[in-house]
Amino acid sequence: MVQLHVKRGDESQFLLETTCSISMEDLTQQVTRIYNSRLKVQRICSEMEELAEHGVFLPPNMQGLTDEQIEDLKLKDEWADKCVPSGGSVFKKDEIGRRNGHAPNEKMKEVLKKTVEEAKAQISKKQVQANICVNMEMVKDALDQLRGAVMIVYPMGLPPHDPIRMEFEDKEDLSGTHAGLEVIEESEAQLWWAAKELKRTNKLSDFVGKNEKTKIIVKIQKKGQGAPSREPVISNEEQKQMMLYYHRKQEELKKLEENDDDSYLNSEWADSHALKRQFHGVKDIKWGPR
Numbered sequence: 001m002v003q004l005h006v007k008r009g010d011e012s013q014f015l016l017e018t019t020c021s022i023s024m025e026d027l028t029q030q031v032t033r034i035y036n037s038r039l040k041v042q043r044i045c046s047e048m049e050e051l052a053e054h055g056v057f058l059p060p061n062m063q064g065l066t067d068e069q070i071e072d073l074k075l076k077d078e079w080a081d082k083c084v085p086s087g088g089s090v091f092k093k094d095e096i097g098r099r100n101g102h103a104p105n106e107k108m109k110e111v112l113k114k115t116v117e118e119a120k121a122q123i124s125k126k127q128v129q130a131n132i133c134v135n136m137e138m139v140k141d142a143l144d145q146l147r148g149a150v151m152i153v154y155p156m157g158l159p160p161h162d163p164i165r166m167e168f169e170d171k172e173d174l175s176g177t178h179a180g181l182e183v184i185e186e187s188e189a190q191l192w193w194a195a196k197e198l199k200r201t202n203k204l205s206d207f208v209g210k211n212e213k214t215k216i217i218v219k220i221q222k223k224g225q226g227a228p229s230r231e232p233v234i235s236n237e238e239q240k241q242m243m244l245y246y247h248r249k250q251e252e253l254k255k256l257e258e259n260d261d262d263s264y265l266n267s268e269w270a271d272s273h274a275l276k277r278q279f280h281g282v283k284d285i286k287w288g289p290r
Helices: 023-052 068-073 106-122 137-153 163-168 178-182 236-259 274-280
Strands: 002-008 012-017 089-091 102-104 187-191 215-222
Touching: 002 023, 012 023, 023 102, 023 106, 023 137, 023 187, 023 215, 089 106, 102 106, 106 137, 106 163, 137 163
Parallel strands: 002 215
Antiparallel strands: 002 012, 089 102, 187 215
């Protein structure tokens, strides 16, 4: 199997195994789906951490308002009584004013946080260092785990305007957000390798040959952004090791220069005639008045 090390810019994303015979159309779609789905998992994890701390999302017309403003405008959260966490809630005010403050109890909070940690680990960029390949099934499994945890803690479900529910239902609106800039539409995605665009009309074997043990670094980006930067000749880790090696060499040279000092020759222990003088009884003779 060919191993692809997928990057966005200079940042590692995930490893993917495929075959030389795959069409670039299918491979580009596969890479893009995994890339975007990993982003979805990360967004859900971020919101679930907030859900564990401050409860469900407030209606859009109540977000960012103070308690006094809500009272003056006579606004009411109709979903507050419907979306109650299992085992009761603990009030913890959301200072940002996005969530209603009715957080799950400690036991349910732990369910959410533990699931978030497991999902993050499953699609983590650290999987690249561990040489573990990611596929769409793994990402879907992470999404299912997150969905299951939310159903355990909120058996009545979340409000339709809660971003977690919207993510699960693929109704999220990311327009005007940084998260929206990270997403790459399948139709706009391009894969690059060795400063060459891997065109969708070709097969992977047209670029890398038919050796199934090939390992390459591919970069994903949007159309119209030009060729991505080339990979450095040496990695950051190799550069650090080289700098450390040269630093040690310089320290060794400094010590050798210090050891070249011959002032020690004037020391008593360095006198080659000291033993002879001692036998002759002429040791420690001082000239001049005492």
